[in-house]
Amino acid sequence: MAEAEKSEAQDVITLKVEFTGGLEMLFSNIKEHKLSLPAKDEQDKATTVNYLVDYLCKKVMKDRRKELFVQDGTVRPGILVLINDADWELEGEGSYELQPEDNILFVSTLHGG
Template identity: 65%
Template sequence: MTDNKSEDVIPITVEFSGGLEMLFSNKRKHNLSIPRNDDSGAASNIAFLVSYLCQNVMKDPRKNLFVLDETVRPGILVLINDADWELEGEDKYEIQRGDNILFVSTLHGG
């Protein structure tokens, strides 16, 4: 007997560093189970993940430090399984079971 519930979600690890962790309860690593499909029924991708993180994981009201125009702000490096997201299709990359997605702020005050 298969567990339909487990087939409806994708287990992933999301990490934040470079100061971004302060927006996510000062926690660097989050083990999440996200919906397999977005609201339109399409496979969940990085764009969906960013929205999901803002709605369900981010406790800090300063969403603008993480997103700009509904995508990751310039100055935030995104690595998907240790590869730059630009090599993977950026926010269109379809999330796979076990993916590790790392968001790193490269911007530092001074």
């Protein structure tokens, strides 16, 4: 029984997902979310940032204006995605495979000044 629980725990990845630059508005004004995601997707492949974005849209985002977060199947222009404080482009963008305790930060770019 204990073993079963253990293996179940291994199938889950816990993440810290943050929103800033005003994006938190779309996520119930909560800037920091602790999430547990399955380690593998439906096709038994490692969970990626793309999976996370989809998950956020379907399960976390209460606001119905999805287009302010995603467009054309990816994060909309003007949102910077940082994986452990590095531009996600340096990590493989959406296909980056999530690791336990990763910190994913979504920043909306600002234009005021």
